[in-house]
Amino acid sequence: MRRLAALCELGSSRPADPLRSACRARPSAGAAALRAQTQSPNRPAACIGSAAAQTRSGLSSAPPGPLCTRPPDRPSSRPCPPAGPGGAGITSTAAPQDARIGLPAPRADGVMRHLPYFCRGEVVRGFGRGSKQLGIPTANFPEQVVDNLPADLSTGIYYGWASVGSGDVHKMVVSIGWNPYYKNTKKSMETHIMHTFKEDFYGEILNVAIVGYLRPERNFDSLESLISAIHGDIEEAKKRLDLPEHLKLKEDSFFQVAKSKIMNGH
Ligand SMILES: Cc1cc2nc3c(=O)[nH]c(=O)nc-3n(C[C@H](O)[C@H](O)[C@H](O)COP(=O)(O)O)c2cc1C
Ligand SMILES: Nc1ncnc2c1ncn2[C@@H]1O[C@H](COP(=O)(O)OP(=O)(O)O)[C@@H](O)[C@H]1O
Numbered sequence: 001m002r003r004l005a006a007l008c009e010l011g012s013s014r015p016a017d018p019l020r021s022a023c024r025a026r027p028s029a030g031a032a033a034l035r036a037q038t039q040s041p042n043r044p045a046a047c048i049g050s051a052a053a054q055t056r057s058g059l060s061s062a063p064p065g066p067l068c069t070r071p072p073d074r075p076s077s078r079p080c081p082p083a084g085p086g087g088a089g090i091t092s093t094a095a096p097q098d099a100r101i102g103l104p105a106p107r108a109d110g111v112m113r114h115l116p117y118f119c120r121g122e123v124v125r126g127f128g129r130g131s132k133q134l135g136i137p138t139a140n141f142p143e144q145v146v147d148n149l150p151a152d153l154s155t156g157i158y159y160g161w162a163s164v165g166s167g168d169v170h171k172m173v174v175s176i177g178w179n180p181y182y183k184n185t186k187k188s189m190e191t192h193i194m195h196t197f198k199e200d201f202y203g204e205i206l207n208v209a210i211v212g213y214l215r216p217e218r219n220f221d222s223l224e225s226l227i228s229a230i231h232g233d234i235e236e237a238k239k240r241l242d243l244p245e246h247l248k249l250k251e252d253s254f255f256q257v258a259k260s261k262i263m264n265g266h
Contacts, residue, residue, distance in 0.1 A: 110154035117153070117210040118254045119189075121145035123164075123202050126190060129182070134227050136234075138175065138190035139164075139206050146189045149176065155187070156217055159237030160210040161250045162193045169255050170195040173230075173237045174210060180219040181226050194234060207255055211246050212237075 119141070126140040155177030162172035171194040178184045191208055214233050220226040240246060 110152050111156075111213045114150055114153050115211060115213070116160070116249055116252075118208070118252075119145060119149075119210070120205055120207040123204050123206050125202060126188065127182070130190070130192070133223060134230065136192050136227070136230050137200075138192045139201070141189045141191075141206065143186070146176075146187050149189070154213070154216070157214040157233050158210045159212050159214060159233070159240060160208060160246075161241070161252075161255070162191055162206060162208045163255050164193070164197070164201045164204050164206055168195075169250050171238055171241045172208060173214070173233050174208060175217065177217040180217055181223075192230070192234070194238065209249050209252060209254055211249050212240055 121141045121144070123139045124142045126138065130136055130138040153176070156175075158174050158176065160172055160174065161169050162174075163169045172191050173194075174189060174191040176187070176189045178187055191206060214236060218229070220229065241250075
């Protein structure tokens with residue numbers, strides 16, 4: 001088992017340590033920092049968040065908060081703060097409304113300053129409920145990736161783009177949190193890719209670019225209601241991802257990793 005150390009590298013162009021799981025904020029024009037990250041071989045788990053690209057998502061123009069923000073000319077590394085229960089508390093009844101879908105909107109400081117958020121890691125086993133109970137498989141990231149998410153990234157349901165290894169980039173929805181319906185005790189990050197794969201891809205590298213937020217996690221009074229909500233999320237995500245501002249992220253260099261540089265331990 002690899003030993004993965006947590007590290008936040010903010011605005012740094014220092015090549016990533018291949019044995020570390022990293023969160024990285026990049027300035028909106030920080031293509032160099034991203035390139036350094038994506039071109040580093042053998043990287044088992046990495047997360048890259050944007051501190052200044054919130055305008056791309058079109059949801060908010062909130063200024064970056066105090067966490068993980070640093071002038072690009074002052075690169076530095078420091079340990080990631082631990083991800084605590086409740087995330088940034090977006091399930092609060094005081095949350096503002098997202099007028100487009102009539103659902104509670106995320107707190108701007110808990111979501112927008114981190115989007116788009118790039119993340120990759122090995123696909124591990126979850127509880128096996130996605131396919132069997134829900135009919136909606138969700139690929140789980142390892143603990144190290146989840147623990148390295150920004151501490152103030154709100155839990156909830158997001159959408160974006162995903163690829164497996166160096167495969168094609170597809171639309172995706174991702175759930176980050178504790179799955180209140182199942183009362184999980186460990187925070188998880190589970191991605192459903194809108195594509196039919198020929199077979200499971202446990203052990204492969206999953207690359208995700210989270211570009212927008214849909215809603216907080218909720219409890220449901222029946223499995224059917226949970227399934228129906230997830231199907232609603234999928235349809236909403238498909239529509240939103242067709243917006244030009246989101247479509248362009250599909251082509252991001254994050255996904256252009258040479259096949260030979262992908263290592264997943266097999
Ligand atoms: C788009 C999407 C929305 C979800 N929304 C919720 C939710 O509101 N409440 C909840 O308890 N779980 C939610 N989940 C998580 C599912 O319950 C979870 O994926 C399922 O338990 C499968 O887990 P497993 O992969 O560990 O088997 C959502 C998952 C997805 C992909
Ligand atoms: N479209 C898809 N989206 C996500 N995972 C998929 C998809 N198709 C097949 N899979 C596979 O299904 C697995 C998830 O199934 P699931 O029943 O949720 O099990 P687990 O709880 O182990 O994650 C993924 O790890 C992946 O290998």
